[in-house]
Amino acid sequence: MDDKLALPVGTTLDRFIMKKQADFPYATGELSQLLRDIGLAAKIVNREINRAGLLDVTGAYGQQNVQGEEQQKLDVIANIRFIRALRNGGEVCAIISEEEDEIIHTGNNKGKYIVAIDPLDGSSNIDVNVSIGTIFSIYRRISDSGCEGSTEDCLQDGTRQVAAGYIIYGSSTMLVYTTGHGVNGFTYEPSLGEFFLSHPNIKSPKTGNVYSCNEGSVNSFPEGIKNYLNYCKENGYSARYIGSLVADFHRNLLKGGIYIYPPTAKAPNGKLRLMYECNALAFIVEQAGGKATDGTRRILEIQPTDLHQRCPLIIGSTEMVDKVAEFMKSEVKAEEAVKV
Numbered sequence: 001m002d003d004k005l006a007l008p009v010g011t012t013l014d015r016f017i018m019k020k021q022a023d024f025p026y027a028t029g030e031l032s033q034l035l036r037d038i039g040l041a042a043k044i045v046n047r048e049i050n051r052a053g054l055l056d057v058t059g060a061y062g063q064q065n066v067q068g069e070e071q072q073k074l075d076v077i078a079n080i081r082f083i084r085a086l087r088n089g090g091e092v093c094a095i096i097s098e099e100e101d102e103i104i105h106t107g108n109n110k111g112k113y114i115v116a117i118d119p120l121d122g123s124s125n126i127d128v129n130v131s132i133g134t135i136f137s138i139y140r141r142i143s144d145s146g147c148e149g150s151t152e153d154c155l156q157d158g159t160r161q162v163a164a165g166y167i168i169y170g171s172s173t174m175l176v177y178t179t180g181h182g183v184n185g186f187t188y189e190p191s192l193g194e195f196f197l198s199h200p201n202i203k204s205p206k207t208g209n210v211y212s213c214n215e216g217s218v219n220s221f222p223e224g225i226k227n228y229l230n231y232c233k234e235n236g237y238s239a240r241y242i243g244s245l246v247a248d249f250h251r252n253l254l255k256g257g258i259y260i261y262p263p264t265a266k267a268p269n270g271k272l273r274l275m276y277e278c279n280a281l282a283f284i285v286e287q288a289g290g291k292a293t294d295g296t297r298r299i300l301e302i303q304p305t306d307l308h309q310r311c312p313l314i315i316g317s318t319e320m321v322d323k324v325a326e327f328m329k330s331e332v333k334a335e336e337a338v339k340v
Contacts (some may be wrong), residue, residue: 037089094149122244129168133246208256258316270312305323
């Protein structure tokens, strides 16, 4: 048998997490267990997604979430699976989910951690077999142990994340995460039921020639963003927009590129959620050598004021994000000149 066709044998997610436990002198195994709980839930959700066409789990659920968006059946299933895994794991005192209005108290008031999660990003694409994903952030609680997790625990800025990651369910299922010591990716081997280290120490290219943006709303974009998109076209860049945030981000992280979701007339504060999407991906991209801003501020330094706060997002290769910033600054100068 050709060695290239043999099943992968290497470092599993569990083994990797155990080896990296020394990176956290304050931890006594709880964070490692929490990451393993997320990995377990990812396997279960992956199973549900892979048989979506055979079971009645596609399509709309018939309710709206707190964002005013119609929930898909798989949104609800993934939300239940991840919350159940985090509750049963016993390391989390509170969870906030894009699919839930309020803080979810786990009943484990001695838990050291808070998890913010988008259980299934891009789930409306499941009906047409487009890649979708899960996004998560982990914070240490700042309230006293023994009490329920508080709003203050849940509304920490992105610099205080101790871990963040995403799972992409596509042609293969991958879990990518960081604990502030680089970014590593693990590919799921279904016949063995294990995530194996496949993308160690991911480094995003400093620049690229791909931009990901929904240009259907371009007429209501800020002038600086319009000018940057024109710059991309003049320089022969390629437009690649899947409409599934995790899939667009994952491609650009590995190959170089930029993802842009600016404010628009319909969504003046942007559409993406700071706590469930932007913070986690910003932490990951910075650890891989990239950047993330809302157009003027570093994403990780934005102080959240609401569990479901929205935020513009410009994220990707460093030189490309810096170029957007140049166009945005030029727009501000032009506006100031008009005022004078």
